[in-house]
Each structure stands twice: as C-alpha cells, then as structure tokens.
Amino acid sequence: MEFKKSPDGGWGWVIVLVSFFTQFLCYGSPLAVGVLYIEWLDAFGEGKGKTAWVGSLASGVGLLASPVCSLCVSSFGARPVTIFSGFMVAGGLMLSSFAPNIYFLFFSYGIVVGLGCGLLYTATVTITCQYFDSHRGLALGLISTGSSVGLFIYAALQRLLIEFYGLDGCLLIVGALALNILACGSLMRPLQPSDCPLPEKTALESAPDRYSIYSEKEKDLEENTNILGKSYSAEETCKSTFGSGGRKQESLLHKSPTTIAHSKETETYKKKVAEQTYFCKQLAKRKWQLYKNYCGETVALFKNKVFLALFIAIFLFDIGGFPPSLLMEDVARSSNVKEEELIMPLISIIGIMTAVGKLLLGILADFKWINTLYLYVATLIIMGLALCAIPFAKSYVTLAILSGILGFLTGNWSIFPYVTTKTVGIEKLAHAYGILMFFAGLGNSLGPPIVGWFYDWTQTYDIAFYFSGFCVLLGGFILLLAALPSWHTCSRLLPKPAPTTFLYKVTSNV
Numbered sequence: 001m002e003f004k005k006s007p008d009g010g011w012g013w014v015i016v017l018v019s020f021f022t023q024f025l026c027y028g029s030p031l032a033v034g035v036l037y038i039e040w041l042d043a044f045g046e047g048k049g050k051t052a053w054v055g056s057l058a059s060g061v062g063l064l065a066s067p068v069c070s071l072c073v074s075s076f077g078a079r080p081v082t083i084f085s086g087f088m089v090a091g092g093l094m095l096s097s098f099a100p101n102i103y104f105l106f107f108s109y110g111i112v113v114g115l116g117c118g119l120l121y122t123a124t125v126t127i128t129c130q131y132f133d134s135h136r137g138l139a140l141g142l143i144s145t146g147s148s149v150g151l152f153i154y155a156a157l158q159r160l161l162i163e164f165y166g167l168d169g170c171l172l173i174v175g176a177l178a179l180n181i182l183a184c185g186s187l188m189r190p191l192q193p194s195d196c197p198l199p200e201k202t203a204l205e206s207a208p209d210r211y212s213i214y215s216e217k218e219k220d221l222e223e224n225t226n227i228l229g230k231s232y233s234a235e236e237t238c239k240s241t242f243g244s245g246g247r248k249q250e251s252l253l254h255k256s257p258t259t260i261a262h263s264k265e266t267e268t269y270k271k272k273v274a275e276q277t278y279f280c281k282q283l284a285k286r287k288w289q290l291y292k293n294y295c296g297e298t299v300a301l302f303k304n305k306v307f308l309a310l311f312i313a314i315f316l317f318d319i320g321g322f323p324p325s326l327l328m329e330d331v332a333r334s335s336n337v338k339e340e341e342l343i344m345p346l347i348s349i350i351g352i353m354t355a356v357g358k359l360l361l362g363i364l365a366d367f368k369w370i371n372t373l374y375l376y377v378a379t380l381i382i383m384g385l386a387l388c389a390i391p392f393a394k395s396y397v398t399l400a401i402l403s404g405i406l407g408f409l410t411g412n413w414s415i416f417p418y419v420t421t422k423t424v425g426i427e428k429l430a431h432a433y434g435i436l437m438f439f440a441g442l443g444n445s446l447g448p449p450i451v452g453w454f455y456d457w458t459q460t461y462d463i464a465f466y467f468s469g470f471c472v473l474l475g476g477f478i479l480l481l482a483a484l485p486s487w488h489t490c491s492r493l494l495p496k497p498a499p500t501t502f503l504y505k506v507t508s509n510v
Helices: 011-031 033-044 048-064 066-076 078-096 102-131 136-178 180-186 203-243 249-254 257-302 305-321 323-334 346-365 372-392 396-414 416-424 426-458 462-483 485-493 498-509
Strands: none
Touching: 011 033, 011 048, 011 078, 011 102, 011 136, 011 180, 033 048, 033 102, 033 136, 033 323, 048 066, 048 102, 048 323, 048 426, 066 078, 066 102, 066 426, 078 102, 078 136, 078 180, 102 136, 136 180, 136 346, 136 396, 257 305, 257 426, 305 323, 305 372, 305 416, 305 426, 305 462, 323 346, 323 372, 323 396, 323 426, 323 462, 346 372, 346 396, 372 396, 372 416, 372 462, 396 416, 416 426, 426 462
C-alpha cells in the first residue's frame, strides 16, 4: 500500500509530541528499575544475579522480539498496536505489585512490560517516519529523548512513591500513569492511502511477463491434470474389470446422459484440484526463494569485516554498558554512601546525561569532517575506561561524575543507525539493523545478571565492573582494527578476477 506524501509538519508535530510521551511513560519505569531493584533485593531475599534478571528482561525482551513487533505494526497499524501495548505495560506494572516471588516478576515485569515497550517503540518510530521526510532526523531525535527524560524523572518519582506508599503502591501508581498511553495512541492518526494508482507497465513491457506466467501456469495445470487423469482412468479400469468382466452393457451405460454428466463433473473437479496444487506449489516456491534470499543476504553481511566487528562490538557493549543504569544505586549503597549525601539519584544523572549525549553526538555526526564510525569507537573506548574506574569511586561526587560520563556516552545509540548505514549501505540497513538489535537485546538480557553473579561470587562489584569495562574496551578495539584504512587499501589493491573480463568479451561478441 502506498501512502500519501509525508506532510513534514502539521499533524506530524502532534505525532512527535504523543510519541515522546509514549516513550516517556512506557520506558520511565523499566529504565529506572535500579530503584526497584534494591527494594526487590530486600523483599524477596534472592541473590543479586537472579534479581537482576527482572530489569534485564524488561529491557532486552523488546529488542529480542523486534521482528515480531515490526510484523504487528505492519499488519495492524501504529494506533491499534499502541493502544493494545498501553494495556500490556499498565497491566504488567500493576500485576507486579501482587508478585509473591521473584519468578512472578520475571513474567509480569520482565516479559509483559518488556514486550509492551518493544511494541510501543516500533509503533512510535514507524508512524513518525511516515509523517516526516526532510525533518525525519529531528523528529526521531525528539521522540528518542522521551525515554531519557522518563529515566530522569521516574528515578526520583519511584523513590518518592516507595517512601510514601511502599513498593506495591508505587507499582500500582506507575501502572495507572501508564494508562495515559491509551490517550496518546488515540491521537496517532494514520496517513490515508494515496488515491493515485500505482504506475503500470506498458503493454509491450508486460507482455513477456504475462506470457511467461501464463505458459508456466498452463504447463503446471496440464501436468497436474494428466496425473489426475491417469490415476482416475486406472481406477475406472480396475472397477470395470472387476465388476463387469468386459461385458457390452458397460459401454451402453457409459453413453448414457448420467454418465456424460458424471464425466464433466470429474473433469471440473480435476481442474480445480490442479489449480489448487499449482497455487500451493507457487506459494511454496516463493516462500523458499524468500528464505534463500534472506539467508544469502545474511551470509553476505557477515562477510563484511566491519559489519562483523560492529556485531561483536554492539553485543559486548550491551553486556558491559547496560548494568550501570540498573545497578548504580546498589553500587552506592555497597560503597557505604549515606542516603543524606544522595542529592540526586545516580540513575537520574545517567538519564539526563543520556538525553544530552543523544543530542550532541547526533549533531557531531552531521559534520562532514567527522568520521561517524571513529566517533562511535571513541565512545566505546572512553566508556570502557569509565567502567573500569567505578571500583575506585568511594564517594557520591565521584560516582555522580562517572554516572554523568557513562550516561553521556550511552547516548551513542543516536549515531548507531548512521554507523550501520555507513557500514552496509542504505539498501541493506533494515536487514542489518534487525540482526544487530536482536543481539543488542541478548546483551541487555545477559549483562546485569552476569554482573550480579560476579557480586554473589566475590561479594564486591570490583571484578564485575572490571569485566564490564573489559567487554566494552574489547568491542571498541575490535571495531577500530576492522575500520582502519589498511583494510580498505588492501581490498583496493587486489586485482579484479579474470572471469569478469571473459564474461564481458562473450557478451560483447554476442
């Protein structure tokens, strides 16, 4: 279906506003889950590794299910998906207030809320892209800051609600706030389909296609009819031989009007079966061809050294870079930082600096003299060093400074689509981005539990954050080595294969 031209304004700015609030309301609690994480540790008495699964699932499930989310938005539209997902997020948050154990939270908060957030993210990005063309980058940048602002506000809000109403009351109130997503979804008016018909081929251009399709169909129908005819005639021969013994009365019966009508019905039935068989064959061929093309494109992507390095880097980045936003509050408590010293929650600092990082790094990526790939590598290396410095921070001030640095560098998500486009090209962006987001979700899901298990094993976060910093640094250096100009210089110096010239000569002779 072809939509009308993007208005690049008008009602599109209403779409930006409601998409901003949608991401604010749905991602506020999952991103600020570090405040709830401390309460769950005290309430259920489980280990840090097991408890960390709740927050990691809430952030990772949406990315892991990104193909399903895209299919739902493509099939039903952004407005119905947003309204349905609003019920999911609100229901999951309210249901979590009645959790009897940590395993119940895995489902209610981790899976239900996480999947709802993934659906809402896909819906808001899709409808914003439909309404904007020339200002698409600005619009996407504005709605993406909704999650960062939500992290900043919800970190302080949830702490305040827990102080006044307890953990269960906090989850009920946050779930009730999430019901406002329904109002936001009702304002996501879809673009109407274009009234202009799609351009058709001329008679001369479409004749060969029609002829080839017609010939193939007739050929398949003829084959299927012959097969059915042979089986039917064999069956009739057996019946006649067994029943009549070759008597002449059978020939008279075959010539009766009832027998002629029966033969016509048989021919019609055989044609219908042949047409259905042909349709099933064509459908199976098309699905198989699509599967082969997808697998071929995936293999071709991983043959690209830079894409392979980017794939490793994003996976390691999410394993090591995501835990601070979940565990930083518990790190402060483990470092014996008093609550009176916590002027602002560390998670709030991460949230506001993430929003600043998304905007500033996005602006830097627009400068032609800046290599976006090297800029992304620089954020990874600096972030790895900052993670390794966390064990040396023993006061609120140093933890706040490191939280701000980590939050700013986490804003490199805004330039990740630029990096992917530069690596694989715009025509392969959707395919490559889907693969990378799937493994980013896997890293999100695994990172916090691994760090929590390190704490359960050593009773300190030092080794855990050394491991996190090492993962991010390793990913950054692998991507840097793959992106060095020497790789491209070597590929340019390779001689062109001989068969190309040979094929050209044959074609020219013909």
